[in-house]
Amino acid sequence: MVRPSSPPSFRLKAVLVLVAVVAFVVSPIWSPSFKGYDPTQFPNPVDAPAIQPAGWAFSIWSLIYLWLVAHALWGLLRHNDDAGWDRTRLPLLLSTGLGASWLVVATSMPWLATLQIWLMWALALWAMMRARDAGQPALCAGPIGLYTGWLTAASAVGTGVVLIGYNIGSEITVTLLMLCVVAAISLAIVLLARPPRTFAIAVIWALIGVIAANWGDGVVMLPASIFALALAAVAWRDLLPKAQAVGR
Template identity: 45%
Template sequence: MPASRTIVAALCLLLSLAFAASPFFVEGFAGFDPNQFPVPQNNPPVQPAGYAFAIWGVIYGWLILGLTWGLFKAPKDGQWHDMRKPLCASLAVGAAWLAVAVASPMWASVLIWIMLLSALAALFVAPVSDQPWAAWPVGLYAGWLSAASCVSLGLLAAGYGWLDETTAALAFVGLAIVIGGFVQGALGRAPTYGIAVIWALVAVVVANYETTPIVAYVAGGGALALIFPTLKAFRAV
C-alpha cells in the first residue's frame, strides 16, 4: 500500500506536467473558433475578457510546485493520497482537453465538466494541513473550472441556437455564481477557490460593461456576493 501511494503521487505530478505542456502541442488555440458553432459566437457575453485566461499560468505552476512538494514530503500520506486519486483523473482529462476543443466544442464541454467534478472531489478531501501545497492550488484550479465549465454551456446554448446570447450569458453566469457560492460556503477553507471564481466574474464585467451591461451587473453582483464566503474561508486558514 505505501509503495502504491508513492506511485500515485509520482503519477499525479507527471500528469500535472503533461497538463501544463498541452498548450505547446495545440498551437494557436485562443478559445473556440466562432465558426465552430452553427450560430457563430463572436464576442459572446458569457465569455470573460481575454486577460483572465492568464490565470492558467498560475494554476499550472502552483499545481506542479504543490505536487512536487507532496511527492517528496508526503508521498505516503493518506489525505494526500485521497486528494491525488480524483486529481489524477481531472489532470488526465485536462491534458487532452485542448486537442478535443479544437475538434468539438460539444465534447470539450463534456470533458471540462468531468475535469470540474473530479477537481471538486479532490478539493473536498484535500489535506487540512499543507494547504499552500495542496488545497490552495487545487482550489484555484477548481474555482477557474467552475467558471469555465459554465461558460462552455453558455457558448453551446447560444452557439446551437437554444438561447439567445444574452439569455445564455445570464443563465450560465448565474449558474457559476450559484456553484461558486455553494462550494466555497460548504468547503469553508481554500479561499483560492472563491478568488478564482471572482476573477472570472470580474472579467465578465470587463467584457460586458459597455456592450451588454445587464450581464455585467449580474456578474458584478455575483463577484461581490462571493467575497463573503471567500473572506470567511480566509479566516479559517
C-alpha cells in the same frame, strides 16, 4: 525514530500525479493554438460571446499550472507517505489527465469538450474536498482550490458558448443563465464545504473578466458584479467579527 516507509501505492500515485500535471501543463505545445472556440465551429457564429471573460483573465492559467507543478513535486518529494495528501491524488490525477487532451478535443468537438471539462471540474472538486484536511494548505489545498474555482467558471462559460453557438437560447439569456449557474454552484460550495479561499478568488477573477468584457452593458455587468461581491462577502465572512472587534 525510524520513519516508516510509504506504501508503494502512495509513491506510485504521487509519481503519476506529477506525470499527469506535467502533461497537462505542456499540452498547449502539442495542441493547436486555442484562444477560445472558433466561431466557425458553430451554426450561429458569435465572435465574442457575452459569457466569455476578457482575454487577459485567462492568464490565471499560468499561476494554476505553476502551482499545480509545485504541488505535485512537493507531494512526491516530501509527502509521498502522507495519507492526507494521498487522498487527493486519484481525483487530481484523473482531472489533470483529462485536461492534457482537452485542447485537442476543444478544437474539433466543442460539445464533447464541454462534457469533458465538466468531468474535469467534478474530479477537481472531489480532490479539493479531500485536500481540506491534508495540511500545508499553501501547497496542497491552495492550488487545487484555484484550479477547481477556475474550472467552475470555465465549465459554465464553455457551456454557454456552445449553447449560443448552436442557437439554444439567445446570447443574453444564455449568459445570464450561466452566470446564475456559476453563482449558485460557487456560493453553495463556499457555504457548505468551506473550501480554500483560492477557490473563491478564481471564480471572482473570472467574473471580473466577464464584467470587463461587457463593460457598459448593465444587463451583464450588474448581475456579474453582484455575484462577485456576494461570493467575496461569503468567502471572507469570518473576518468581519475580527474587523469589528478591532474597530471597537
